[in-house]
Amino acid sequence: MESVLFSIDQLSHRYADDTIALKSLSLTIKQGKKIALLGNNGAGKSTLFLHLNGILQPTSGKIYFKGKEVAYNRKALLSLRRQVGIVFQDPDSQLFSASVIQDISFGPKNLGLSNEKVLERVEWAMEQTETAVLKDKPTHFLSLGQKKRVAIAGVLAMDPEVIILDEPTAGLDAYYSKQIMNVLNIIQKQQKTIILSTHDVNLAYEWADEVVVMHDGEVLCHSDPVTVFQQEEIIKKAHLDTPWVMEMFQALVEGKVISSDEAIAQNKEELFQKIRFNNMKILQ
Amino acid sequence: MESVLFSIDQLSHRYADDTIALKSLSLTIKQGKKIALLGNNGAGKSTLFLHLNGILQPTSGKIYFKGKEVAYNRKALLSLRRQVGIVFQDPDSQLFSASVIQDISFGPKNLGLSNEKVLERVEWAMEQTETAVLKDKPTHFLSLGQKKRVAIAGVLAMDPEVIILDEPTAGLDAYYSKQIMNVLNIIQKQQKTIILSTHDVNLAYEWADEVVVMHDGEVLCHSDPVTVFQQEEIIKKAHLDTPWVMEMFQALVEGKVISSDEAIAQNKEELFQKIRFNNMKILQ
Amino acid sequence: MLREIIKKSFIILYFSILLVFIPKQAFAMHIMEGFLPIEWAIFWWGVTLPSLIIGLRSIRKKVTEHPELKMMLGLSGAFAFVLSALKIPSVTGSCSHPTGVGLGTVLFGPTAMSVIGFIVLLFQSLLLAHGGLTTLGANAFSMAVVGPLIAYFVYKGAKKVGFSFAISVFLAAALADLGTYVVTSFQLALAFPSEAGGIAGSFAKFSSIFALTQIPLAISEGILTVIIMNVLTKY
């Protein structure tokens, strides 16, 4: 059963200095999905995220969470933020406590849990993100990759149903990026919804169930990765690249290496398999 | 003729807090090359860069610039810094002036040039980096991509022979990354040497003449991109990925789509051409 | 005795009426542009300038030894400005703005702080429309000269007497804040003596009005500074 989590209706946002960040954007987000948000710098991704957490209020339009309109009184916000966690892009602005364990416990403590409960949550979150060894380290001694994992742990410890991540792999090398993506896969197995923004079209293509392309405060396209990246016009308009697996697949179809009837490869392994398969056909 | 620009001999660096950032590293950098420095966070890339500009002094070992040992008196440093420019990763820590033109003119002013000369240099640098339209804008209204270009312009305006860039494309989307790389290509045509550090193996593979892989304060490997990325052990040790063009090429050779005698593809276009060529062979 | 009580209850009434006028964001302590008569504006500029010059001289001396100090001071000015643009969740439910004078002084000393304070006030009048240019001298005297001095001496004195670090910091920050408002009230009283009570009567009126916002603010600023210094010393 796919229940609707967020339903955004004609959402517009205009900042105090009159810049318009979102232009009557409508979007539906279903439970348990892995959603990638693509778009260039300044497309409005971060503004949208801040709305999903109730930090910004719409200039016009409405946001429904689990069918109820989002309200902005203290009690409603408390309940919304308990269920929706955001991991921000710059971990330096997210980690504000002196030590790792203090930082991870910031959220659960604010939920008013008992000390034992908080500790339980924190330990669980550290286990999921493999940050237990960093526990007593001061946050400013961590590497970027470690900081990002601690930031994720801090949100996980609040046990939200939806986790939003702003550019979780930006600035990380391949090794740490994979580590982060592994953490996300573990989380997703627990039926949590994950929404992330990224510049990495290859990551989005291979990882996401759904891809949302944003440009200039609007949603250009929202569908499964293959459908989205086949729309060349949209990809060009949003200044995106085509994922190389897809580009390669198309080149191989054109080059008659892969038959044009074959389903498009969704990741590197599938592509390699198709090439091996072609080879076997030739040998036969 | 390839003259040697930097010759680094057994360079070690130990910070005041006793972390050892460089371990008797030796490296030769030739004039007019495009060099990519790869390595995970904490490999010592930034420390190395600060040595090349005379900001850090070696704990042991020597650095020669154009055959002469680098000295650390004021006059020698001024001359070194006139010839070697660094663009740092975070433009907010590099741009200290409120207006773009003030910032770009800072370096040339320090060289003691006349106002007209300064203006000439600034205008030239703005033209190269396509920042002339930003001229009168205050720094705080610029986007990240614009700030990065202004930071490059500020270094270019000093007309150095070597330009060092720390992660010039980090945090930028595909569109702005390409813009930065275009700027670098323009600069390189003027016989300048460019050294950049990056996490993006695909960029390094396609762009660089030489790739240097660093790990834990040491140089693991220094050669042309193809040779470097063929050494699987080293790539693994430095937590790097194989560039997809190369990986794909190998898969196609294994899949017998491309003959194993063929030279390895150095970029996407070459790879596509080889596939088309294969197709034609089959048709014949 | 009865008289005293009635007087007090009357003052309370008077303040409750005033409270109605307090908008959400009260920038109470900056004397606004044009409020001071020209002779007083000039007078306070004249009082403030010497301490600015002394401050600049002492900075110049230190900068030749440690060039990075200049960057440090500039960045601290930016920090102090940003601090003053933040809202403290205050005990009264309204929001107030920390001045950061106490914090800066404990860290940099009063002479450097007077220059930084002056620059911050300049930016507040130019970018936030708090205070003004003709009244900058008076505002700088209360907030950038007297405030830092009080913070400095209270902190040193409290340490000497043997108070704990936290209490010394709290007293320094809170008293600097209170001292600032007393000076501002005095400046206003000098410029606008009341008919009946003269300068003293006018001072009583101004200082009791500002006490309303400033005492809770001084307490929250003191607590905030202690929290910050505590965390900072742990780093």
Next chain:
Amino acid sequence: MLLIDKYAYFNRLKHVHPVEKVIFSLCLLLFVIIAKDSFLSLIIFIVMSAFTVLAAGIPFKYYIKLLLLPIFFLLSGVVTILLSFADGQVIVSNCIWSAHIGSWQVYISEKSVEQVGNLVAVVLSSISCLYFLTLTTPLTAILHVLQKVKLPLLFIELVALTYRFIFVFLDEAANIYQSQSSRLGYVTVRQGIKSLGLLVTVLFLKVFQRTTQLTIAMNSRGYEEQMLFFEQSYRYSLINWLIIGGVFTGMAVVYIQFGGSL
């Protein structure tokens, strides 16, 4: 985030020579305060507001909002001056309103009403002069003027650095605040003070961090002891000087003809 700053860069008078704008606004400001004349003040208030809204194109609504900004200070100051206290037995002359409370009386005298009326006019007029300057002149241009009047370079350097990093730290403060709110950091006052303390601490540590990075970056570009500022070229305009001269003459005539008439 700072709207005054934004308008300073995007208004129709941004290219006017900053020296002209500074002289225009500051001289009128001084004139208002020295003359202390209600009628003159009202005229100058209208003229300056017209320059700000009509000539520079600052939105009228925003301008009104700015005028209301110091209202608390003005009201509390005005009420304080207006009301006087005295012992109930004293007979007050020239009193237009009074009330007895117990053995005390509170009253408003004719003189204080006059003083307050004049004060409000002068204050309004002065802030209109200040706002004209801040809404039309970017800080980068004001720095240029500070150089022209030969203020100590160290002072200008500190002002310039402060200005640049105000925006860097504002951004960072906003980011930290948002991430704290998303983890429920500001739900109660207690949590709020604690979270704000953490925010300020982190921000303060960033001052040190950025100082180190900035020093390195500046050294790498040949920085020695002083920041050398590039002389920017602005053009003086005869028409502007004529307008400035015209307004001054006009105001002087108003003052001489109608001075003290209100």
